[in-house]
Amino acid sequence: MEKYGGYSQEIIEVLEKEGIEIYDKIKIIKNGKEYVGLLMPRPFYGDPCCIVIKLSNGYNIGVAFNEKTKVILLEKSTGTRSRATEVDELEKSTGEVAIVNTGGTISSKVDYLTGAVYPAFSTKDLYGMVPEIKNIASIRARPLFNILSEDMTPKHWEIMAKVACEEFKKGAIGVVFTHGTDTMHFSAAALAFAVQRASGPIVFVGAQRSPDRPSSDAFLNLLSAVITAKKAPFAESVIVMHGESSDTYCYVHRGVKSRKLHTSRRDAFKSVNDVPLAKVENGKIIILNDRYVPREEKPDNISLKAKFDEKVLLVKVYPGCNPEIIRWAIDCKYHGIVLEATGLGHVPQPMVKYVEEAVSEGIPVAVTSQCIWGRVNLNVYRRGVELIKAGAIPCEDMTPETALVKLMWILAQTRELEEVRELMLKNFVYEINERLLL
Amino acid sequence: MEKYGGYSQEIIEVLEKEGIEIYDKIKIIKNGKEYVGLLMPRPFYGDPCCIVIKLSNGYNIGVAFNEKTKVILLEKSTGTRSRATEVDELEKSTGEVAIVNTGGTISSKVDYLTGAVYPAFSTKDLYGMVPEIKNIASIRARPLFNILSEDMTPKHWEIMAKVACEEFKKGAIGVVFTHGTDTMHFSAAALAFAVQRASGPIVFVGAQRSPDRPSSDAFLNLLSAVITAKKAPFAESVIVMHGESSDTYCYVHRGVKSRKLHTSRRDAFKSVNDVPLAKVENGKIIILNDRYVPREEKPDNISLKAKFDEKVLLVKVYPGCNPEIIRWAIDCKYHGIVLEATGLGHVPQPMVKYVEEAVSEGIPVAVTSQCIWGRVNLNVYRRGVELIKAGAIPCEDMTPETALVKLMWILAQTRELEEVRELMLKNFVYEINERLLL
Numbered sequence: 001m002e003k004y005g006g007y008s009q010e011i012i013e014v015l016e017k018e019g020i021e022i023y024d025k026i027k028i029i030k031n032g033k034e035y036v037g038l039l040m041p042r043p044f045y046g047d048p049c050c051i052v053i054k055l056s057n058g059y060n061i062g063v064a065f066n067e068k069t070k071v072i073l074l075e076k077s078t079g080t081r082s083r084a085t086e087v088d089e090l091e092k093s094t095g096e097v098a099i100v101n102t103g104g105t106i107s108s109k110v111d112y113l114t115g116a117v118y119p120a121f122s123t124k125d126l127y128g129m130v131p132e133i134k135n136i137a138s139i140r141a142r143p144l145f146n147i148l149s150e151d152m153t154p155k156h157w158e159i160m161a162k163v164a165c166e167e168f169k170k171g172a173i174g175v176v177f178t179h180g181t182d183t184m185h186f187s188a189a190a191l192a193f194a195v196q197r198a199s200g201p202i203v204f205v206g207a208q209r210s211p212d213r214p215s216s217d218a219f220l221n222l223l224s225a226v227i228t229a230k231k232a233p234f235a236e237s238v239i240v241m242h243g244e245s246s247d248t249y250c251y252v253h254r255g256v257k258s259r260k261l262h263t264s265r266r267d268a269f270k271s272v273n274d275v276p277l278a279k280v281e282n283g284k285i286i287i288l289n290d291r292y293v294p295r296e297e298k299p300d301n302i303s304l305k306a307k308f309d310e311k312v313l314l315v316k317v318y319p320g321c322n323p324e325i326i327r328w329a330i331d332c333k334y335h336g337i338v339l340e341a342t343g344l345g346h347v348p349q350p351m352v353k354y355v356e357e358a359v360s361e362g363i364p365v366a367v368t369s370q371c372i373w374g375r376v377n378l379n380v381y382r383r384g385v386e387l388i389k390a391g392a393i394p395c396e397d398m399t400p401e402t403a404l405v406k407l408m409w410i411l412a413q414t415r416e417l418e419e420v421r422e423l424m425l426k427n428f429v430y431e432i433n434e435r436l437l438l
Numbered sequence: 439m440e441k442y443g444g445y446s447q448e449i450i451e452v453l454e455k456e457g458i459e460i461y462d463k464i465k466i467i468k469n470g471k472e473y474v475g476l477l478m479p480r481p482f483y484g485d486p487c488c489i490v491i492k493l494s495n496g497y498n499i500g501v502a503f504n505e506k507t508k509v510i511l512l513e514k515s516t517g518t519r520s521r522a523t524e525v526d527e528l529e530k531s532t533g534e535v536a537i538v539n540t541g542g543t544i545s546s547k548v549d550y551l552t553g554a555v556y557p558a559f560s561t562k563d564l565y566g567m568v569p570e571i572k573n574i575a576s577i578r579a580r581p582l583f584n585i586l587s588e589d590m591t592p593k594h595w596e597i598m599a600k601v602a603c604e605e606f607k608k609g610a611i612g613v614v615f616t617h618g619t620d621t622m623h624f625s626a627a628a629l630a631f632a633v634q635r636a637s638g639p640i641v642f643v644g645a646q647r648s649p650d651r652p653s654s655d656a657f658l659n660l661l662s663a664v665i666t667a668k669k670a671p672f673a674e675s676v677i678v679m680h681g682e683s684s685d686t687y688c689y690v691h692r693g694v695k696s697r698k699l700h701t702s703r704r705d706a707f708k709s710v711n712d713v714p715l716a717k718v719e720n721g722k723i724i725i726l727n728d729r730y731v732p733r734e735e736k737p738d739n740i741s742l743k744a745k746f747d748e749k750v751l752l753v754k755v756y757p758g759c760n761p762e763i764i765r766w767a768i769d770c771k772y773h774g775i776v777l778e779a780t781g782l783g784h785v786p787q788p789m790v791k792y793v794e795e796a797v798s799e800g801i802p803v804a805v806t807s808q809c810i811w812g813r814v815n816l817n818v819y820r821r822g823v824e825l826i827k828a829g830a831i832p833c834e835d836m837t838p839e840t841a842l843v844k845l846m847w848i849l850a851q852t853r854e855l856e857e858v859r860e861l862m863l864k865n866f867v868y869e870i871n872e873r874l875l876l
Contacts, residue, residue, distance in 0.1 A: 150784035150821055154758045182781035186757050263782050263812030310758040316778065318842060319624050320592045320748040328766050340754065343620035344701050346588035372810075374701030383588055404756060 008048040011065050015039075018073050023131060025075035026053065028063045035063055036074065040129060054129075054219075061214045095140035097174045097229045098167040099127065102160065103147040104180025106207035106218045129211060130219050136283075137230040140172070149180025149187070149206075154308035154408055157187055161194035161306040164202050168299050174200040174229025178222070181206040181260055181268060184239055188255025189405040192237035192429045196303045199296045202237040203229045204255065208266050217242050217266040224250035224280035231285050234292035236429060238277060242266035249281035254289075256402045256431035259372065272372060273397040273433050291430055307412035309335050314404050316340035316370055317347050326354035330361055335415060336407045337365045339392070340400040345369055345376035346383045352390055359391030364420045366393045366407055368400040391417075393424050396432045406431065446486040449503050453477070461515035461569060464491065466501050467508040473501055474512065478567060499652045533578035535612045535667040536605040537565065540598065541585040542618025544645035544656045567649055568657050574721075575668040578610070587618025587644075590625055592746035592846055598625065599632035599744040602640050606737050612638040612667025616660070619644040619698055619706060622677055626693025627843040630675035630867045634741045637734045640675040641667045642693065646704050655680050655704040662688035662718035669723050672715060672730035674867060680704035687719035692727075694840045694869035697810065710810060711835040711871050729868055745850035747773050752842050754778035754808055755785050764792035768799055773853060774845045775803045777830070778838040783807055783814035784821045790828055797829030802858045804831045804845055806838040829855075831862050834870045844869065 007015070020026055020039060028035040028051060037053030050062040051071070063069070101107055127133060127141060144163060145156065164175045179187060188204045195202060205225035207218035225240040232238075237255040244267050251267075257274035279286045296302065313329045315337060329337055337358055341347050345367040347355070355365050367387060369376050375397040378384030388394070395403040403424075410423045427434070445453070458464055458477060466473040466489060475491030488500040489509070501507070539545055565571060565579060582601060583594065602613045617625060626642045633640060643663035645656035663678040670676075675693040682705050689705075695712035717724045734740065751767045753775060767775055775796055779785050783805040785793070793803050805825060807814050813835040816822030826832070833841040841862075848861045865872070 148784070148819060148821060150755075150780050151787050152757045153786070157757070180781075182784055183757050260781065260809050261811055263807050263809045263814065265812065268809065268812075308758075312758070314754055314756055314759070316752055316754045317588075318752055318839070319590045319595070319621050320746075320750070320846070321752070322770075324770070325763075325766075328763075332760075332762070342588050343618075343698065346586070346620055348591070349589050369701050371698050371701045371706065373699055374703065374706075376701065381586060383586060401756070408758070 007051070008065070011049065011051060014065075014071050018071055020071065020073050021077060023077035024073055025077075027072045027074055028053065029070040029072070030063060030066075030068065035061065037061070038077075038131075094170065095138035096172065097137040097176060097226055098140045098142055098172045099176045099178065099226070100142045100144050100160070100163055100167070101178045102145040102149075102152075102156070102180075104149050104178060104206050105210050106178045106205065106222065107146070108210040130222050132223055133226050136223070136226050137174075139226070140167070142167075147180070149183040152180070152183045152187055154190070154310045157190035157194065157308055158306045160187065161191055161304060164191060164195050164198070165302055165304045165306075168198050168200065168302050171299065172200065173295075174203060174226075174232075176203045176205060176222075176225045176229050179204050179206050181208060181241070185255065185258045185260055185269070186401055186405055188237050188239050188258065189402045189431070190308065190409070192255045192431070193406060193409040194304065194306045194308075195237065196293075196305075196429065197296050197301045198235045199299045199302070200235050201229055201232050204237070204239045206241065208242075208264060208268055217247065220247050221250060227280050227283060227285055228252050228278070232278060233287065233294060234277060235295040236277065236293050239269055240280065241269040243276075243279060249279055251276040252278040252280065252285075254430060256398075256429055257433070259399055259401065272399055273374070274430075293429060305409070305413065308405070308408040309411035310408065311335040312338060312404060312408050312411065314338045314340060314400060316400075317342060317351065319348070321348065321351075323348070323351035323354040326351065326358055330358055330363065334363060335411045336420070337363060338400060338404045338407055339365060339367050340370045341367050341376070342370060344380055344384060345378050345387065345394055346381065347387065349383070352383070352386050355387060355392055356390035359417070362415070362417055364393060364407065364411075364417055364424070365391065366395050366403050366424055368395045368398060368403045370400070372399060393421050395424065398431055402431050445489070446503070449487065449489060452503075452509050456509055456511050458509065458511050459515065462511055463513035463515075465510045465512055466491065467510070468501060468504075468506065473499065475499070476515075476569075532608065533576040534610065535575040535614060535664055536578045536580055536610045537614045537616065537664070538580045538582050538598070538601055538605070539616045540583040540587075540590075540594070540618075542587050542616060542644050543648050544616045544643065544660065545584070546648040568660050570661055571664050574661070574664050575612075577664070578605070580605075585618070587621040587625070590618070590621045592628070592748045595625055595628035595632065595746055596744045599629055599742060602629060602633050602636070603740055603742045603744075606636050606638065606740050609737065610638065611733075612641060612664075612670070614641045614643060614660075614663045614667050617642050617644050619646060619679075623693065623696045623698055623707070624839055624843055626675050626677050626696065627840045627869070628746065628847070630693045630869070631844060631847040632742065632744045632746075633675065634731075634743075634867065635734050635739045636673045637737045637740070638673050639667055639670050642675070642677045644679065646680075646702060646706055655685065658685050659688060665718050665721060665723055666690050666716070670716060671725065671732060673733040674715065674731050676715060677707055678718065679707040681714075681717060687717055689714040690716040690718065690723075692868060694836075694867055695871070697837055697839060710837055711812070712868070731867060743847070743851065746843075746846040747849035748846065749773040750776060750842060750846050750849065752776045752778060752838060754838075755780060755789065757786070759786065759789075761786070761789035761792040764789065764796055768796055768801065772801060773849045774858070775801060776838060776842045776845055777803060777805050778808045779805050779814070780808060782818055782822060783816050783825065783832055784819065785825065787821070790821070790824050793825060793830055794828035797855070800853070800855055802831060802845065802849075802855055802862070803829065804833050804841050804862060806833045806836060806841045808838070810837060831859050833862065836869055840869050
């Protein structure tokens, strides 16, 4: 009964009796109400007694089945063979777009025992749930990790970078990573630096609601991610997520210029100090920003520098903060420090001499702002001038997160202070916006 | 020549010859161009050879004076005695609104030697520059500190809280603090907790451009702050700053629900997880949020709890962060930890046992989100559930900054773990928004 994807025996019997298969258009009648949509597979779902259909507006809903529920076949699926079987074969195939699953809410389900959500779906399942993808591009599905993104580390970025590079070299024209949203902007920034001159975009996509919830944003996000991977003219590491809270369109944010800015909204990701690269709406991609890295014609032009140095400490300053934390970093042999300073890039007066000390020990200190928006400027106020004298590196309009990832990437290449400074201020992939747009 | 407030001898001679005094309406003719406005005092300005006038649109401009510059008296000031003299007497007077100067850009000038900006003006000077204040309320000016706000510490909050309390007890119906913008939201949150049941608002006001620049936002901000102090129906600790980038109106943000979110824009402050309390436009205050603490009728009802415990560590988590930092905090005998976690309130798996360790040592660990917007929820994902089990305190929709200030305030009252937890989750001054508005 594999083709029914895990429904209860009771439901399967009704479906078989009516000659209904997965992806057929059906009508469910229950308590006087009618629900029309495509029958979806439910491989790992919590409740096998709930029939899931995809409405014409793209939403998936579940209808709890009981003995009074009527199910009627409206239209057979147009596929000539069982799509469920096709899905099963995906992992072996090659394709224009590689979908690499790393875990996160987009591939999660609710654990009904604890009420918590944990990763469970494979890329295959996701593809099964968004059959429209098939019309956009041929897909190669590749499971990689199955972790929530708070557990992502620079080691995972290294593996993802290598996998992306591999897929491009094999002929993919776009690589999609399904990923938890918590640290997606860190990963997207990491791959922007690690993989350059690719023949297509690296697209990070996630969901704020797991796909087993009718209101999940996973479907539109994944579809938009594949459209971006296939059709976008740019070859950057980007984030594709909802553009507003309703299920209408997605934005494509530049990975190095993006941040998760809401704990729960579907449109949690925003471009920071930049405009989104594109909007994906009604299956089309609309370019919003013409400053981008174009696709390379030859896959072999790709450049891979996948190493990251984890020994970087991010320090957010605040009134009453103890500058001794910098001494701790020096004692722990950290290789670099990113200050999340106040305003234009300021720290309390007692911290200046610690910054000086770190720099004199060969540890680069990069200055960013906790304001998030705007540019660091150490030339306006006295404290800024003191930090410059102490040897700090002002990180222009990079977010603390992007500066952190960049410093980790640079320190894996060189520990020479002046070289680090020069590379931190070099604009590799539009992570610095010389003219602030907002 | 005090009444000319520091202009060059050359300018003073011309003004005296024409019978012009400060605040008279004048016309300056230079290189065929005409400038009309009120002559302003320039007490501590960098260039004494520049005549400053206030245009009818409220902007102050400077016109460099040379021997070909003509200055004509258009209209005498309506004041019956010299306003410059009145300004000098302010510090001795009592008033409905106390303006307490703590420093910051709003009372800064450019150091032309280094190009940097440092604090220089007294409250008196600011008042002299916004004469409209006189029509709003009687003012008592009180100098307190002269520091940039990156140097504010919990010790300064304590002094400010005591000063505010003192002024209310003396009969002030509102207290305005001129303050640097970098950490203004920390100070505003601190005073919200420290001073409760006041007879009027505590208003923090600053500027993103120093008042010696023609484009300064100091004038509108200060005027709006005084209007708020005098007319607002609420008695909260608030921030009054530009509502948009042009010089049109100000927003009144609740101190515990506000954050500096741009390094340089005039409208850098935004309400977070709340709507602004009010808008100040054309001299009027328009209430936008009807959830507020009203003014107490009797000044003696005021409650002062001015102590803050500085031994609180703010830790922002990120991929690759070393959980040993929590061990460092334990070793350094910190009294509390605020985690700036990812998403709904998550940390990397290895950090959970460190959180457990801190809590078992009697150190409260409060969980906030680096997303800034939205609510922490530790019941959705497994990591959240683990943190709850480890004893962490989920800080609802408080920003990391507000949670930090609140924990410092609570720890100065009790170190008993369960009491700290209870107080952290108690809603004192609308720092928790039970129903998220955005």
